[in-house]
Amino acid sequence: MKLALNPRVAELEESATLKINQTAKRMREAGEDLCHLGFGESPFPVPELLQQALRENTHHKSYLPGPGLPQLREAVAGFFRKEFGYDAAMERVFIGPGSKELLFDLLYLLEGPLLVPAPSWVSYGPQARMLGKSVQPIPTLRENRYRLQAEELERACQESGSGQKLLILTNPSNPTGSVHHTQELQELAEVCRRHQVVVIADEIYALVNFSERPFVGMATLYPEGTVVTSGLSKAFSAGGWRLGVALLPEAMSELLQPWGALVSETFSCTSAPIQYAAIPAFAEYEKLRQEVEHCVAIHRAATKGMWQTLLGIGLNCPEPEGAFYLFPDFEPFREQLASRNIRTSNDLATRLLEDAKVAVLPGAAFYMLPGHLSVRLSPVDYNGNALQAGTDFDAMFPKMAEAVQRIGVFSVSEISELR
Structure with a gap:
């Protein structure tokens, strides 16, 4: 028997955030050296009081x-x-x-x-x-x-x-x-x-x-x-x-x-x-206030630190003031990316995952026009149990520093140079 589906859900796709998280987990379980910036989950433990x-x-x-x-x-x-x-x-x-x-x-x-x-x-x-x-x-x-x-x-x-x-x-x-x-x-x-x-x-x-x-x-x-x-x-x-x-x-x-x-x-x-x-x-x-504020201080160090490094590799990105997200765009590299057939944010996110092994979400998932070369990054790829607040981004968050380095190379390099 062929089911007749409600047309409002027949073409519904899995949430982009949950989908990228499962994809990243599968890649890591398969041994891929992945930088996971695609899912906004706080890396800290639930407070012991709770x-x-x-x-x-x-x-x-x-x-x-x-x-x-x-x-x-x-x-x-x-x-x-x-x-x-x-x-x-x-x-x-x-x-x-x-x-x-x-x-x-x-x-x-x-x-x-x-x-x-x-x-x-x-x-x-x-x-x-x-x-x-x-x-x-x-x-x-x-x-x-x-x-x-x-x-x-x-x-x-x-x-x-x-x-x-x-x-x-x-x-x-x-x-x-x-x-x-x-x-x-x-x-x-x-x-x-x-x-x-x-x-x-x-x-x-x-x-x-x-x-x-x-x-x-x-x-x-x-x-x-x-x-x-x-x-x-x-x-x-x-x-x-x-x-x-x-x-x-x-x-x-x-x-x-x-x-x-x-x-x-x-x-x-x-x-x-x-x-x-x-x-x-x-x-x-x-x-709980002190514990929450401690976690916020680390979120700030991670998010602000990554923001500064993204500016350093030539991306446009508004300065973050809260949450744990960044929304850079690759407009300065549009011509180089187009020469590699990367013309939409979906193309960009797909190729960052496949070629640079960096998981991000495309701007189109957030209602941006497809041709707007933006992605969302979640700088939470670290062990929240093992961190103290500090100021040295590379030392505190080595995996995320590596992610930015990969993104920078990806922005200007042919695919063969990444492998």
Whole structure:
């Protein structure tokens, strides 16, 4: 029997980030000397406080309330009030099996086309298309470090017509590492108010901020129209635990009932032991602050160090201010690359993997035009257990220094010279 598939998923491909991670693992298992810059997973261990909490709560086996464990929701609300000044309340917090699932829920619950700055994280567009939404990438500029500007959003809103619109804003940014300035967010908020824009603020990297400015989120400047999502995956290095959180503003309280109903008919609840184990991350953050800040200092050294070396080999790359990503482009080498039949970011990423043994992701996966010779790098190919913060990039991160060297040779050399 030939199955008839839903046309919205028939051509759906595996997430580019997960796909490159599995490819890299297979290559390393096969003995390939690979530099893996393709997957954004923190290399540090989960804090011992959380590991101990998980060990102590493995006996919890019963279903929990769909929106989440009340003690955890209260802890999350308190954390976001204290750390970021948000108007967070327990009854408006949702817990999910990763923030990715909560993002999908929000796209399901809210009407309107999705506006997504280009570049942005790979999964927003596919999720929206699965739900039958139109996806409108908004081009941004390297000279603005790819931060969305008010005039760019204004133009996109006018092009998308009247009615409610959705905007996902990742801050700090995946894939660029940029962090929005307060003035920029204020100007974006004004546009959002004029055009009925609901903002989904993906702030999974908010604690991984090494700019000189304190982090300011969209919910501070546009509280009535912003839903915040976050979780344990990045700052707490617990991606595999699959624990995400979402904060609704009071002005969106009408979402509480339908979202609770949606959860009850889909994933029911997030893993009970994981929810109990997550409580200290938010309720006892002061005990973890020094450890998190230590990890952020190393992320800064890795990301800033690689940025400087990329500039040194002639690539264009905006300076990172948070998260653990870089978004260089190879425009200075376009002619040399074209002579080797490398004309798109997909060509570039494929050949870097095949010829230089460096795993990266193409800019096209992040909504850039195919001919834009950009890639995303995740400078996390090191053992987080064995590092102390320092300033010598080559000494601290030898594998990543080697990756940049390979990229530099690849940019100007024929394939035969790499082998």
